[in-house]
Amino acid sequence: MQLVIENLSKTYPGGLRALDGVSLVIPKGMFGLLGPNGAGKSTLMRTLATLQNADSGTARLGDIDVLNEKTRVREILGYLPQEFGVYPRTSAVKLLGHLAALKGVGSSNRDRLAVVESLLERVNLSDVRHKPVATYSGGMRQRFGIAQALLGDPQLLIVDEPTAGLDPGERNRFYNLLAEVGESIIVILSTHIVQDVKELCTNMAIIHHGRLLKSGSPSDAEESLRGYVWSKSMSKRDLSEKTWDYPVLSTKLVAGSPLVRIYSEEDPGHGFAAAEPDLEDVFFSYLNRSKAG
Numbered sequence: 260m261q262l263v264i265e266n267l268s269k270t271y272p273g274g275l276r277a278l279d280g281v282s283l284v285i286p287k288g289m290f291g292l293l294g295p296n297g298a299g300k301s302t303l304m305r306t307l308a309t310l311q312n313a314d315s316g317t318a319r320l321g322d323i324d325v326l327n328e329k330t331r332v333r334e335i336l337g338y339l340p341q342e343f344g345v346y347p348r349t350s351a352v353k354l355l356g357h358l359a360a361l362k363g364v365g366s367s368n369r370d371r372l373a374v375v376e377s378l379l380e381r382v383n384l385s386d387v388r389h390k391p392v393a394t395y396s397g398g399m400r401q402r403f404g405i406a407q408a409l410l411g412d413p414q415l416l417i418v419d420e421p422t423a424g425l426d427p428g429e430r431n432r433f434y435n436l437l438a439e440v441g442e443s444i445i446v447i448l449s450t451h452i453v454q455d456v457k458e459l460c461t462n463m464a465i466i467h468h469g470r471l472l473k474s475g476s477p478s479d480a481e482e483s484l485r486g487y488v489w490s491k492s493m494s495k496r497d498l499s500e501k502t503w504d505y506p507v508l509s510t511k512l513v514a515g516s517p518l519v520r521i522y523s524e525e526d527p528g529h530g531f532a533a534a535e536p537d538l539e540d541v542f543f544s545y546l547n548r549s550k551a552g
């Protein structure tokens with residue numbers, strides 16, 4: 260089963276074009292949706308999660324017409340929104356049990372409790388399952404969020420910037436959990452952390468201003484820049500005097516000195532050395548091109 264999106268467009272009242280003819284094929288596995296703030300990631304995800312309508316275009320998942328057969332989509336969907344909203348003073352077991360009942364999971368209370376307990380075990384919240392969700396840390400809340408999204412064994416899991424605010428340890432645990440789930444279903448993950456997509460996703464897309472700039476596997480995308488990325492460590496003064504004229508991909512401080520990465524199809528000279536392309540270079544080179552064109 261794969262998700263096939265064709266020519267999806269959405270303009271918000273007021274005229275902001277949040278999706279502009281997006282076409283994408285999303286197979287089973289982890290799919291990373293990369294884009295800067297305001298790119299249209301959440302709009303795309305909410306549309307696929309049947310929470311808002313597109314103006315035009317289609318999305319099909321197997322034989323399901325995603326934009327029109329909302330009930331069928333909801334039966335196979337798990338969704339973790341960017342903002343989960345209010346966390347009640349109810350325990351995880353009770354809240355998840357309640358959500359399970361709403362979703363029609365399990366035929367009896369006992370059934371449901373078994374599902375809930377096993378999900379909480381899976382997201383490593385068993386020992387705090389009787390504590391109010393409102394008292395959880397950010398990482399624990401996200402893991403609870405994943406548990407609710409996994410209710411009813413979804414075939415399509417959509418998680419919108421799930422690791423914002425998590426410490427590295429929590430982020431790793433969260434991603435290990437997602438990767439495990441992503442072995443058998445479609446998982447769409449949005450983020451602006453390029454490295455996460457590289458580590459986790461078999462396929463990805465870069466969107467900006469509602470437009471698809473690039474899709475494919477992270478490693479193919481990196482390979483496509485081989486030979487074109489050059490880097491140089493320089494002083495802040497050299498950087499401000501900028502005697503070379505190539506598109507800058509990124510400028511990072513490494514131990515206080517700027518490390519500049521540029522795009523050039525030939526040897527740029529000026530002391531730049533050939534660099535191994537990474538996904539961040541891909542991201543910035545497409546954003547640059549999109550601004551230029």
Ligand SMILES: Nc1ncnc2c1ncn2[C@@H]1O[C@H](COP(=O)(O)OP(=O)(O)OP(=O)(O)O)[C@@H](O)[C@H]1O
Pocket residue numbers: 271272273275276277294295296297298299300301302303341451
């Ligand atoms: N309900 C709305 N009404 C009007 N404009 C909106 C609405 N929701 C989003 N937008 C605008 O649409 C564009 C895309 O927003 P969206 O939330 O989809 O981006 P995003 O890629 O998820 O960004 P972020 O990384 O900040 O979460 C933005 O310019 C945003 O201001």
Ligand SMILES: [Mg+2]
Pocket residue numbers: 300301302341419420
């Ligand atoms: Mg968003």
